[in-house]
Amino acid sequence: MQRLKGKTGRFRGNLSGKRTEYTGRTVISPDPNLRITEVAIPVLMARVLTYPERVSYHNIEKLRQCIRNGPNKHPGANFIIQSDGTKLHLKYADRRIAARDLKHGCVVERHLEDGDIVLFNRGPSLHRMSIMSHRARIIPWRTLRFNESVCNPYNADFDGDEMNLHVPQTEEARTEAFMLMGVQNNLCTSKNGEILVASTQDFLTSSFLVTRKDTFYDRSYFTLLCSYLGDAMENIDLPTPALIKPIEIWTGKQLFSVLIRPNACTKVFLNLTVEEKIYMKLKERDKKAITVLEETMCPNDGFVYFRNSELLCGQVGKKTLGNGNNEGMFPVLIRDYNSHAAASCMNCLAKFSARFIGNHGFSIGVDDVQPGESLNQKKKITIDEGYEKCHELIALYSKGDLIPQPGCNRAQTLESQISCLLNKLRETAGDDCMSTLHWRNSPLIMSQCGSKGSPINISQMVVCVGQQSVGGRRAPNGFIDRTLPHFPINSKTPAAKGFVANSFYTGLTATEFFFHTMGGREGLVDTAVKTAETGYMSRRLMKGLEDLSVFYDQTVRNASGGIVQFVYGDDGMDPVKMEGKGGRPLNLDQLFMKVMATCPQRGHDTLSPELILQMLNDKLSGQDASSGGCSDKFKEMLRKFFEDRIKMLRSTWRALQLDEDRVGKRDSSIEERVAADISGISAKQLQVFLDTCLSRYHSKIIEAGASIGAIGAQSIGEPGTQMTLKTFHFAGVASMNVTLGVPRIKEIINAVKKISTPIITTELLSEQDELFAAKVKCSIEKVVLGEVAAAIKIVLRSNQPHLVVELDMQRTERYMGISSDTVQLSILNDPKIKLKSEHVRVIDETKLRIYPTGTDKSKLQLELHNLKSMLPKLIVKGISTVERAVVNPVLRRDGTFDRYNLLVEGTNLLKVLGTPGVDAKRTKSNHILEVNKTLGIEAARRSIIDEIRYTFENNNMMIDLRHMMLLADLMTYKGEILGITAGGIAKMKSSVLMLSSFERASEHLFNASYAGREDQIEGVSECIIMGIPKQLGTGILKVRQRLQDLPEFKYQPDPILL
Incomplete structure (x- = not known):
C-alpha cells in the first residue's frame, strides 16, 4: 500500500502523471523581435529534440539533406525508421548511402526546424494558459527566448526562471496543439474574458x-x-x-x-x-x-x-x-x-x-526620488498637524471623554480613528509629492502609464513610508504593555505603534526599521503559507469538477451522464468570449460607435424613435432572434439600450428646438442635418448594428465538448494564489471582523458546519429610521442578566435564605423592554436553573427575590452559590446564538447615506427572520448550511454564488459568474450540500480509480474489491490512468461509417459546369 498512496505513489506519481521524452528545460530570456507566437530554441537543444517526419514525394530531398548533415549539424537527423520497423542510428551509419537509399514511407527523426509546433510550459501550471503552443525559431546561444508580451499568462519574469519545452510527435497532436493551445487562440483568459497576452513594462x-x-x-x-x-x-x-x-x-x-x-x-x-x-x-x-x-x-x-x-x-x-x-x-x-x-x-x-x-533612453536613479526643499517643508507641516490630532485623541481617551463608535469600545474607537488619521496623512503627503514631481520624472512616468509602480510606491520613496500594519492593525505590544523598550508603557502615539514618518530616500530610524521588518515578515509568511493552502484547494476543485462538460443538447453533465446544469451558466455563453462588464455577451456602446463610424449617416434619412423601436421589435421577433436562441435577457438588454439612445436623441432635438418629424429629411435645414449627423440613426445603420449583434451573440455560444469543469476549477483556484489570508474589518465597523480571502473560500467549498465569523445581514422594514433599527437590534441581540443587573446578592436569614437581583435602570432602558417581569420569565424558562413560579418573586420594577428549591438546610448555601454563578449568564432577551448586533448605516457609491441595516454576529437565521421589523425577503446569512436548513437547497446555491463572488470582489478580482454557478450547482445538485472534500467527492462520484488517485487509495481499493465493484472508465482521471481518450473536448466525437445499405453512387456530369 505504501507504493500506491501519496504524491510519489503509483497513482499520482506514475499513472496520473509521467516523465516524458522529447522535452527540454533551460533558463528563459526576453526577445522583443520575436513574434508572440514564436519561441527561440537554442541550436544545442534543437539537435537533441527530434520530430518523426514521414518521407513523401514533397519532402524527400529536404530529408536526404538532413540525413547527410547527421546528428551533429543543424538542420540534421538522428535516426531513420525503415518501413519494416528497423531503426538506423545516423551517428554510426554511412549517411551518404542512407540518404541515397531513402524511400517513400520511411520515417526520419529530424532535428527541430523553424516553424515546428512545440508546447511551452512554466510551472506551477495554475491555469490552462500556463502551457501553450508556439512555433519554433532555431537561434544560437543557450536560452529559450520569447516575446515579453507573453509573460503574463505564464507569470514569468527573467530573473532566472526556467521553462519547459515539449515536442508533439504526431501530425494529429501538432494540429490539436496549434488549433486549441496556440498563443493566437488564447489571448484572452477564460476566467473572465479579459486580455492576458498584451503589452507590458x-x-x-x-x-x-x-x-x-x-x-x-x-x-x-x-x-x-x-x-x-x-x-x-x-x-x-x-x-x-x-x-x-x-x-x-x-x-x-x-x-x-x-x-x-x-x-x-x-x-x-x-x-x-x-x-x-x-x-x-x-x-x-x-x-x-x-x-x-x-x-x-x-x-x-x-x-x-x-x-x-x-x-x-x-x-x-x-x-x-x-x-x-x-x-x-x-x-x-x-x-x-x-x-x-x-x-x-x-x-x-x-x-x-x-x-x-x-x-x-529611459532610466531611474536616486536623483529621481530626491525631495525638494518646499516638499520637505510641506511634509513637516502635514506630519506635525497629523501628530497633534492623534495626541488630542489620545488625551481624550486617557480622560475617558472619547465617544465610542457603534459596536466598539473606547480602545477600539481610538485605534480606528488614529489609523484613519494616519492613512489620510500619508495620502496627503503623497498627493503633495506627486504634484511637485516634474513630468519627465521616470518613476512618475512609469506610474502614470501603468508599466510599473503606483503613486504609493513613489510617495514612500520620496516623502513618507506610512503606517506599518501587522495583522491588519497597528503594531501590537510585544513587551510589557509596549511595542519596544524605546517607548513609554501603554504609549499609543503614532511613532510607538509603527508609523514611519521618514522616506526610503532619507532613511529609517532604528525603531522605524524594526516596525518595517515586522510588516515585511508578515507578507513573506503569508505568501509561504498561502501557496500550500491554495495548491491543495485547487487540486480538490479540479478533482471535483474535472469531468463536467457541455453536451450537444446544451446540458452540463458529468462523465456518467448525470445532469448538473440544464444550460451552462443559465445562458449557454462562453466566458472567454464575453465583451461587456459583469459577463455580458456584448459591449453595445462600443459596437454602436463602430457602426456609426464605419457606416456614416450622410445620404440617408434619419429614423424617428417610433420607427427605430418598430425595426428593433421586427428583428427580435424574426427567425434569427427567436429560433436562433437569443435569450430574453439579451433581448431586454437591446431594448433598454435603444430606449436610452432615443432619450438622448429627443433631448438633443429639444435642446436645439427642432421639429422631430423633420430632422434628417432630405429637405431639412442645416441645423436639422447637423443634429441628424450628431445623434440620428439611419435605417442602414440600425440594420447593420442589429445584424452584427445577433451574429456576434450566436458566435459566443459555448461549443459542445468544452471542458468547462476544469476551466471553472482553474478560474477559481488560480486567483486564490493572489488572495490574502487575513481577516478583514467589516465595512465601517472597526470591531466586527469578517473572514475573507483564502480562509473564506475554503469554508465555502468545504461546506463547513461551524464557520469562523457567521454574520446575518438583516434588512429592515423601516430602513430610514435609526430608532426603529435600534429597537430591532435590541430584540435580536443577546442580553445576559449580568449586563443589566446592578447586583446579585445572597441574603442569609435564619428562616428563609434567598438571592436578591437588583436591576440597573439605565442599562435596562438602553436595552429596551427589559423589566423585572421579563427577567422572572427568563429564569422560569431556563432548563438549567429548574425553578418554579413560587420560587421567583418580583418585589418592584428593579428587584427580584429567588428562593432555593431544596429543603435540606445543609445544602441551601451551596445551592445559593450555584444559582449566583449561573444567573449572570442567564439570557434575559434576544436570541441565544447571537453574540451581538450592530446598526450599520449603508452608504451609496458617492458616499451619501442610503439606509440602515443590522449586522448580526451569530447564527439562527430562522429566529432572526421571525423577529418583528425584519424584512425576511431581503435578509441573508453567510452561513450556507444554515441557509439550506432554513430556506432550502436553491437558496443555499444562490448563497454559495454570492459568497464566492463577494470574497473575490473584496480582493479586486473579477471572475465570470458562470464558473461560480457551476461550482454551486455541483455542490447542491444531489439535493444536499456536498463539500469539495474527500468525503464530498466520494458521494458525488463512484469511480474507484478516480477516488484512489485523489486520496485514501488503499481504503477505496479495499472497499471496491470487497464489494466487487466495477469501474466504467468514463471520467478524466480514469481515462488518463488507462491511457485512452477521454469523453470531452475533441474526444466527444466519434466518426463511424455505415457499411451496409449504402446507396449506390452514380457518376453524373456536374450541372454547374454545364
Missing part, C-alpha cells in the same frame, strides 16, 4: 512617451520610427503631416495610426474610447479650478479616442494596451476582426518599443 512606457501631445517628428525621424514597426517587409503609407508650414512634421499619435493601419489595403477600422490612468474626472478638475469641460476634454490628455484606426486624442497607457481588461485596443481588435489582427499589432508594437526606448 517598457512597451507601455515607450507608447506613453511617443503619444504625448507635444511630441513632433520631422520626415526623416518619423520614417525611421515607422521602419521600427517591422522588419522592412511591410508597405507603409505615410499619413498627411499634422503641420505643413514652415516644415512638414508628424505627431507621435500618427505613429499609432500607422501601427494599426499601415496602408490603405489593410481593412482594419478601430473605433475605441478609453479613460486612461491619468484621466482627470470632472470633480477633480473642479478642485483644480478648471472650468467644467466635456468628459472628452481631459487636460492631462487622458481620454483616448480612436476613430477608424486614427488616434485623435489621448496618451496611451496600460488601460489601452495592457492586460487585465476587455475594453482596450487588443480586445476590440480580436472582437471586431480576429486574433491575427491583434497579434500583428502586438508584434509591431514590441519591435517598435524596444528599438525606440533603446535610442531614446
Whole structure:
C-alpha cells in the first residue's frame, strides 16, 4: 500500500502523471523581435529534440539533406525508421548511402526546424494558459527566448526562471496543439474574458512617451520610427503631416495610426474610447479650478479616442494596451476582426518599443526620488498637524471623554480613528509629492502609464513610508504593555505603534526599521503559507469538477451522464468570449460607435424613435432572434439600450428646438442635418448594428465538448494564489471582523458546519429610521442578566435564605423592554436553573427575590452559590446564538447615506427572520448550511454564488459568474450540500480509480474489491490512468461509417459546369 498512496505513489506519481521524452528545460530570456507566437530554441537543444517526419514525394530531398548533415549539424537527423520497423542510428551509419537509399514511407527523426509546433510550459501550471503552443525559431546561444508580451499568462519574469519545452510527435497532436493551445487562440483568459497576452513594462512606457501631445517628428525621424514597426517587409503609407508650414512634421499619435493601419489595403477600422490612468474626472478638475469641460476634454490628455484606426486624442497607457481588461485596443481588435489582427499589432508594437526606448533612453536613479526643499517643508507641516490630532485623541481617551463608535469600545474607537488619521496623512503627503514631481520624472512616468509602480510606491520613496500594519492593525505590544523598550508603557502615539514618518530616500530610524521588518515578515509568511493552502484547494476543485462538460443538447453533465446544469451558466455563453462588464455577451456602446463610424449617416434619412423601436421589435421577433436562441435577457438588454439612445436623441432635438418629424429629411435645414449627423440613426445603420449583434451573440455560444469543469476549477483556484489570508474589518465597523480571502473560500467549498465569523445581514422594514433599527437590534441581540443587573446578592436569614437581583435602570432602558417581569420569565424558562413560579418573586420594577428549591438546610448555601454563578449568564432577551448586533448605516457609491441595516454576529437565521421589523425577503446569512436548513437547497446555491463572488470582489478580482454557478450547482445538485472534500467527492462520484488517485487509495481499493465493484472508465482521471481518450473536448466525437445499405453512387456530369 505504501507504493500506491501519496504524491510519489503509483497513482499520482506514475499513472496520473509521467516523465516524458522529447522535452527540454533551460533558463528563459526576453526577445522583443520575436513574434508572440514564436519561441527561440537554442541550436544545442534543437539537435537533441527530434520530430518523426514521414518521407513523401514533397519532402524527400529536404530529408536526404538532413540525413547527410547527421546528428551533429543543424538542420540534421538522428535516426531513420525503415518501413519494416528497423531503426538506423545516423551517428554510426554511412549517411551518404542512407540518404541515397531513402524511400517513400520511411520515417526520419529530424532535428527541430523553424516553424515546428512545440508546447511551452512554466510551472506551477495554475491555469490552462500556463502551457501553450508556439512555433519554433532555431537561434544560437543557450536560452529559450520569447516575446515579453507573453509573460503574463505564464507569470514569468527573467530573473532566472526556467521553462519547459515539449515536442508533439504526431501530425494529429501538432494540429490539436496549434488549433486549441496556440498563443493566437488564447489571448484572452477564460476566467473572465479579459486580455492576458498584451503589452507590458517598457512597451507601455515607450507608447506613453511617443503619444504625448507635444511630441513632433520631422520626415526623416518619423520614417525611421515607422521602419521600427517591422522588419522592412511591410508597405507603409505615410499619413498627411499634422503641420505643413514652415516644415512638414508628424505627431507621435500618427505613429499609432500607422501601427494599426499601415496602408490603405489593410481593412482594419478601430473605433475605441478609453479613460486612461491619468484621466482627470470632472470633480477633480473642479478642485483644480478648471472650468467644467466635456468628459472628452481631459487636460492631462487622458481620454483616448480612436476613430477608424486614427488616434485623435489621448496618451496611451496600460488601460489601452495592457492586460487585465476587455475594453482596450487588443480586445476590440480580436472582437471586431480576429486574433491575427491583434497579434500583428502586438508584434509591431514590441519591435517598435524596444528599438525606440533603446535610442531614446529611459532610466531611474536616486536623483529621481530626491525631495525638494518646499516638499520637505510641506511634509513637516502635514506630519506635525497629523501628530497633534492623534495626541488630542489620545488625551481624550486617557480622560475617558472619547465617544465610542457603534459596536466598539473606547480602545477600539481610538485605534480606528488614529489609523484613519494616519492613512489620510500619508495620502496627503503623497498627493503633495506627486504634484511637485516634474513630468519627465521616470518613476512618475512609469506610474502614470501603468508599466510599473503606483503613486504609493513613489510617495514612500520620496516623502513618507506610512503606517506599518501587522495583522491588519497597528503594531501590537510585544513587551510589557509596549511595542519596544524605546517607548513609554501603554504609549499609543503614532511613532510607538509603527508609523514611519521618514522616506526610503532619507532613511529609517532604528525603531522605524524594526516596525518595517515586522510588516515585511508578515507578507513573506503569508505568501509561504498561502501557496500550500491554495495548491491543495485547487487540486480538490479540479478533482471535483474535472469531468463536467457541455453536451450537444446544451446540458452540463458529468462523465456518467448525470445532469448538473440544464444550460451552462443559465445562458449557454462562453466566458472567454464575453465583451461587456459583469459577463455580458456584448459591449453595445462600443459596437454602436463602430457602426456609426464605419457606416456614416450622410445620404440617408434619419429614423424617428417610433420607427427605430418598430425595426428593433421586427428583428427580435424574426427567425434569427427567436429560433436562433437569443435569450430574453439579451433581448431586454437591446431594448433598454435603444430606449436610452432615443432619450438622448429627443433631448438633443429639444435642446436645439427642432421639429422631430423633420430632422434628417432630405429637405431639412442645416441645423436639422447637423443634429441628424450628431445623434440620428439611419435605417442602414440600425440594420447593420442589429445584424452584427445577433451574429456576434450566436458566435459566443459555448461549443459542445468544452471542458468547462476544469476551466471553472482553474478560474477559481488560480486567483486564490493572489488572495490574502487575513481577516478583514467589516465595512465601517472597526470591531466586527469578517473572514475573507483564502480562509473564506475554503469554508465555502468545504461546506463547513461551524464557520469562523457567521454574520446575518438583516434588512429592515423601516430602513430610514435609526430608532426603529435600534429597537430591532435590541430584540435580536443577546442580553445576559449580568449586563443589566446592578447586583446579585445572597441574603442569609435564619428562616428563609434567598438571592436578591437588583436591576440597573439605565442599562435596562438602553436595552429596551427589559423589566423585572421579563427577567422572572427568563429564569422560569431556563432548563438549567429548574425553578418554579413560587420560587421567583418580583418585589418592584428593579428587584427580584429567588428562593432555593431544596429543603435540606445543609445544602441551601451551596445551592445559593450555584444559582449566583449561573444567573449572570442567564439570557434575559434576544436570541441565544447571537453574540451581538450592530446598526450599520449603508452608504451609496458617492458616499451619501442610503439606509440602515443590522449586522448580526451569530447564527439562527430562522429566529432572526421571525423577529418583528425584519424584512425576511431581503435578509441573508453567510452561513450556507444554515441557509439550506432554513430556506432550502436553491437558496443555499444562490448563497454559495454570492459568497464566492463577494470574497473575490473584496480582493479586486473579477471572475465570470458562470464558473461560480457551476461550482454551486455541483455542490447542491444531489439535493444536499456536498463539500469539495474527500468525503464530498466520494458521494458525488463512484469511480474507484478516480477516488484512489485523489486520496485514501488503499481504503477505496479495499472497499471496491470487497464489494466487487466495477469501474466504467468514463471520467478524466480514469481515462488518463488507462491511457485512452477521454469523453470531452475533441474526444466527444466519434466518426463511424455505415457499411451496409449504402446507396449506390452514380457518376453524373456536374450541372454547374454545364
